[in-house]
Amino acid sequence: MxxxxxxxxxxxxxxxxxxxxxxxxxxxxxxxxxxxxxxxVPPPAPGTPVITISGMGYSAPITVAPGTQITIVNDDEVAHTVTSRTKGLFDVHVGGKQRAVLTAPSEPGEYGFDCTYHPAMVSNLTVK
Ligand SMILES: [Cu+2]
Structure with a gap:
């Protein structure tokens, strides 16, 4: 015992x-x-907004509420950015195989963005 x-x-x-x-x-x-x-950045919880980058492109455009925290998941080996086409609104760098967080703008609207390194990468974020 x-x-x-x-x-x-x-x-x-x-x-x-x-x-x-x-x-x-x-x-x-x-x-x-x-x-x-x-x-x-931790892996995104199920149901939370995510922008995935793979094959030198962004996943489908998403719509979020103002100020939402969006997880950026970069599945590529190379670094990318999520950079607002309207200068200075947001500019998130995400290294190869890394994650980052983008806080959506507080004003509703359509926010086009691209990648600083690869200008052919373009997408859109809707805030409403
Ligand atoms: Cu890129």
């Missing part, structure tokens, strides 16, 4: 040690990534 208790305590301690060390490791990795590619 005592042996079982000891085993359980040891197992619990091992789990606790792993639980304690994991967040720190993640934090270190995040910090390292932040210096080179910007803040890591």
């Amino acid at each position: 005592n042996r079982i208790v000891v085993c359980c305590v040891a197992a619990a301690l091992a789990v606790a040690a792993v639980a304690c060390s994991n967040p720190q490791a993640t934090e270190n990795r995040d910090t390292a990534a932040a210096t080179t590619t910007g803040s890591p």
Whole structure:
């Protein structure tokens, strides 16, 4: 009986040690990534707005409410941007195989955007 208790305590301690060390490791990795590619962005939750970039093109245009956080998922190896054609409204850089977040403008409207690096990449964001 005592042996079982000891085993359980040891197992619990091992789990606790792993639980304690994991967040720190993640934090270190995040910090390292932040210096080179910007803040890591978690995978988009189901049902949240996403603009996917793959094959040098954007996914279908989306419509969102003002101020919505849109996850940009870049499936290409190369970096892209989501840059408003109206200068200065938004300009989000997303590295190859990275994610970024675009906050939709607060004013309803049609917002055309393109990629700074690949001007042939064009799409549209509707805010209403
Ligand atoms: Cu591009």
